[in-house]
Amino acid sequence: MKTYEVGNVRYDGKVCFLIRRTEDASICVYPTKYLKHKTTSNRSPNTVKRIAFSLSYFMGYLKEQGRQFEDVYEMTYSAQMEFFQNFLYWVKGGKHISGEVRKIPDNGTCNAYLHDVFGFYQFLEMEYEQFGSLLVLSDKTISYTNAIGVRKTKLCRSFDGYLNAVSSKGRTIERKNIIVLLDACTNCRDQLLLLLLAETGFRIGELLGVRYVEDIDYQRCRIRVEPRVDNENEVRAKYEEDRWAKVSKDTFDILLFYYAKYRKLLRESEYLFITLSGEHAGQALTEDAVNAMLRRLQKKTQIKVTSHMLRHYFANERRKNGWSLELISQALGHRNLQTTINYLNISNEELVEASEELLYGIFQLRHRRD
Template sequence: MARYIVDSQIDNHEKYYFIREQESQDIVLLPSKYLMHKKRSKLSPNTIRRSAGAISYYLNYIDETGIQLDDVWEMPYDKQQEHFTDYLIWLQAGLHSGDSYKKKPYNETCNAYLKEVFRFYRFSGQQDESIKQLKVLSDMRIIVHNSVGVKRTLYRNTFHGYLQEKGHIGKTIEQDKIVILLKACANCRDQILLLLLAETGFRIGELLGVRYATDIDYERHLLYVNFREDNENGARAKNAEYRKAKISDATFEILQFYIEEYKDLIFQQEYLIINISGDYAGKPMQDSGVYALMERLQKKTGIKVTPHMLRHYFANARRKAGWKLELISQALGHRNIETTMRYLNISDQELIDVSDEFYRKHQSIYEIDKLL
């Protein structure tokens, strides 16, 4: 049984995460202080929850190995390198989950957990007046250019020992499968939820935070993402951003039908997407309810779908329709074009097809016919 667990508490609609020692039920002070630091830095609840998970995995790992956090600071370079490399191997084997038979995490995921541990060490080192630093983190200078050619120099600490990443690309879903899922929905609330995710590219937290009175332009068929920290259902826009998306006329008609169908529940509160039955009818829907809905649809149709798969569908559908990469990136709310590129599932056959088309139009580009 894991010694350290992630716990949370809701206070005045705000969710706070902390690390608890399971046997004594005591809160572990320094990691919990770090999570509060992330909360004050305006990071989303989901981001903080993932950080809490990563820190709890590491605390359980060092507990298994019989060392303390302070011991790691004092290790010489080669021992620190070995310590963190062994931690990556431990994660890669799936031992952090307590079940080695479960699907093993991707190397990218293991690296992300370790990077969070390094951020925790950096924070804890700054709590000390001497400002301690890990020996395995070396300074690296990166020169980057933004979209308009302005050069920036970034300074980062790096670790020479991360697992090799395979460039994992998230899964998307095809349009014909979305049609099947829509037909399998039990009500128009479920249908409009799928449609809005597919047509806006919003993250699930962004869509669940939409308020029907202030975040919808009913004349131009626009939905707005507005950053708020006080949403009743804990929904929140990432990166404290504001943006908008246009939906189709057909989807807007279903949206209007949904609002009319459940107006007695919707108009009692502020949010567009609500629970329509059960003990929580009329309450804003939470992401757990969305995932439960999608699991029911999968059992009914055999088609797996998640909010993020619909976000990938949005990106790929727009690319195939001829949208520029910069527009897709902006629509998704990405800070970096590189992130958007990971959403685009460009197949080998597609590269062959565009090559054939290029040569068809420019077959005489090298005047080869004159060489024969």
Template sequence: MRRYELETEREGSAVYFFIRDIETLDIVLLPTKYLMHKIRSKCSPNTIRRSALSILYYLEYIHEKEQELIDIYQMPYVEQTEHFVKFLYWLKAGKHTQDENHRSPNNGTCNAYLKDVFRFYLFIEEEYQQFGELKALSYNYFMAVDAVGVKKSIRSRSFKGYLKEEEHKARAAKKDEIVEILKACTNIRDRLLMLLLAETGYRIGEILGIDYSKDIDYRNHIIRVYFREDNENGARAKNAEYRSAKISKDTFDFLNLYIAEYRKLLQHQTSLFVNISGDNIGKPMNVEAVYSMLKRMEKKTGIKITPHMLRHYFGNERRKAGWSLELIQLAYGHRHIQTTINYLDIVDDELLDASQEFYEKHSSLYGIEELL
């Protein structure tokens, strides 16, 4: 029997998350205060929802252990570490859900849940300093140099007991697969959605957040991404960032065709992608509708494509065309170059070929022939 449940409440475009004690019907104050802090910090609804679920699972775990949040601070280092390691294995065993058909989460997902729990504890420490600090989070030190060359020591806290994460590399969509899906689409909207995902490399939330009255440069064929919190469909740019991408003339012509075809639906609001049938006709399209469409295309063609696979396709095609890693990183909106590298299908053979080509062009680097 579960002790806690996650509740949501919407006010306009804002979504609020609460954790309620099913037995007392009271809202659990500490987690709710933390989730409100996440909202004020401009975190995305998806990020806040995952944090809420992580805390919900953890509250269930300590309830089973007959413990309270504050009790964990009193544990010795070894016992505290063991407590969090056992939480990871509790998650891995699927005890966080009552769904018998639910697949066991992978190690990376379990670690992500625990990291959210640690962020929650760090919030508690900042708000209520009398509780002290978690002993299981050890300090790491590293040196950093700022823009003017001043060195400083940076201290961070980390946990040593995370599960070893499996290597995961999402597959990039292939051009012939995209063509087959485009042929199978039964309307202009779905085809345009596929084309923009493939040609911009934008995340699905960024595509669904496009305002056709403000975000499109019709003269230069440029689609821009802006951070907004008030999109009716909850779509928003990640990391509160701005980016722009140029699309091909053919896709731009298709965009104009789409706007002309659905002008009567589009004229009542400003979202580029809207529902074109059903009870919500004319309302901004949401992420669930996109995945439902792609699922239908998969049944129809036998080809599985996701927005993330199209994002991978974008980067790999640009790399083949000679774009530098830094340009692809900017196009993706990645903060770290390693994230960009993980998106690209770079294999060892390419590294060896590149090395061979380098040495053929620079055969005498160190004047070794004079030493022989």
């Protein structure tokens, strides 16, 4: 049985996460205060939930080691390094998961758990004077490209003991498989959802937050991502930036047909995507409901599909149509061009050819100057 469990309560219109001891249901004060801090800082519920589970895993590791949070500050540099690296191997071995069936996390996931733990420790250091600083975190300056392509630098605290993580190419989906999935849908709402994910490149949380009066340009067949923190279904745009996406005429016709078919239900909500039946009919559709629908489609068609795969499909289709990397990145709402590159199915041969073309262009420019 798990030593700690993650729970949530609704307070002042927001979902607040907490961590409890399973033996007596008592609340763990420091971690729960940190989670409240993240919520009041307008971090998305999914992000805070992820952090909550990361901390609960680390707390289970601490209990196995007979340690408390503050004990780490008493360790030497080498002892801290060993302690945190052992946590990585602990979760890598699946010891954070209860039950017989264990899905072993990859190195990147393990590192993400520890990154969340370090965020908690830095909160403790700023909130409570009695805590010092972790010796294993060093100050480093990193460079990044923002959403409009401007190169910037910032100071951050870094850990040198993470596991080696391979950056993997995200999985996309073929057009023919999308057609099969569309045919397998039981209603036009699900068809519209799949089509808009594939045509806009929006994240599922962004699309489920679309409001059909405010965020749709009916004259020019466009849909907008508008960052909000008060969505009924608790979805959230990743960044505080709005952007528009063009929708094909055929898909917009399906959208209008969807309006006509479910007009009465839609009048009860301001959201484009709603629940169509049951006790929650007319309420904003949730991410859990969409994921359940996609799993049903996969079981019915034997075709693997996720909202993120459709986002990758959007990126690769735009690349085939000649969009620049920067334009695709802006359409996806990425802040780093490398993230966009990881979405694209670019072969090593293409990268070599691009490098050769760049070098040839530089040579020609220098030759003309000479």
